[in-house]
Amino acid sequence: MTKTPIDLLQGTLDLLILKTLSWGPAHGYSIARWIEQLTGQVLQVGEGSLYPALHRLEERGWVEAEWRRSENNRRAKFYRLTTLGRSQLRAEAVMWERFVDAMAKVLRASEQPA
Amino acid sequence: MTKTPIDLLQGTLDLLILKTLSWGPAHGYSIARWIEQLTGQVLQVGEGSLYPALHRLEERGWVEAEWRRSENNRRAKFYRLTTLGRSQLRAEAVMWERFVDAMAKVLRASEQPA
DNA sequence: CCACATACATCGAATGTCGATGGGAGACCC
C-alpha cells in the first residue's frame, strides 16, 4: 500500500532542492527522484515545478549549473551549491524549523489564550 | 527582544483558522490576535490574508458566520466551525503532520540515497 | 471632541505550484 502524495507547500521546494544539493552536485531529474524516494513518494516533484525552481535558484546565485554526462550517458545539467547557496540553505532550514514550531504551538494548544 | 515574524506558507492559514475556531466561536480580529499571541508573534496574520480566508472557509461550508457584538461592544462577525469544518480540520492536520514528517526525512538525511 | 484601538472589507501585485505538452537522445531488443 502506497500512501497518497501531498502537494508541496509553496516555498518549500527551494529548501528541498538546496538540501539535496548539499550532498553533492546533481542534475534535476535525480534531485526529483531522491526527494520522492526519501519521502516514500509522499512528496512528489513535478517537472513543471522543478525546472522553474532550479532556474530561480541559479538566477539568485544559490546554485551553479554545468552541462555534463549523466550516469546513463545522457546530457544533463548538473547543479552545484554555491557558497551563497549554502548559507541560504542554513537560513531556510532555520526558518522552516521556526515555522514548524510555531504551527505546533497552535495545533497542540488545548485551550484558547487568555 | 522579539523574534522576527515569518511569512505564512501558502495553505497553512486555513488550518490555523480552523484549529483556532475549534476552541469555540470567534471573530476574525481575535483569531488573528490569538495566533500571533500563541506563536509569540512568529506568525502574523495580515488582514489582507485573514478576511479572504474566512470568506473562503465560509463558502466551502467549513464555517458559519453570524453578526454579534464583540467583548468590546463592537459589531463583529462571529465564525463557528461546522461539522464539515471539523472533519476538514482533522484532515488538514493529518496532512500537515505527514508533510512535516516528509520534510524531516529529507532535511535530516545525512547522505544521498543509493 | 479628538485620538485610538477595534473590526470589517477590497484591491492589485507578486509569487509559486500544477498539469499538459513537446522534444531530443542514449539504450535495448528483435
Next chain:
DNA sequence: GGGTCTCCCATCGACATTCGATGTATGTGG
C-alpha cells in the same frame, strides 16, 4: 535498422493564495 523505453530538459497557461496598501465605521477614554 527500426521501434520503443527511459531519461532529461524545457515552457506554457491556469490557478490559488499571500501581502501591503487603503478605506470605512464605531465605541471608548482622555
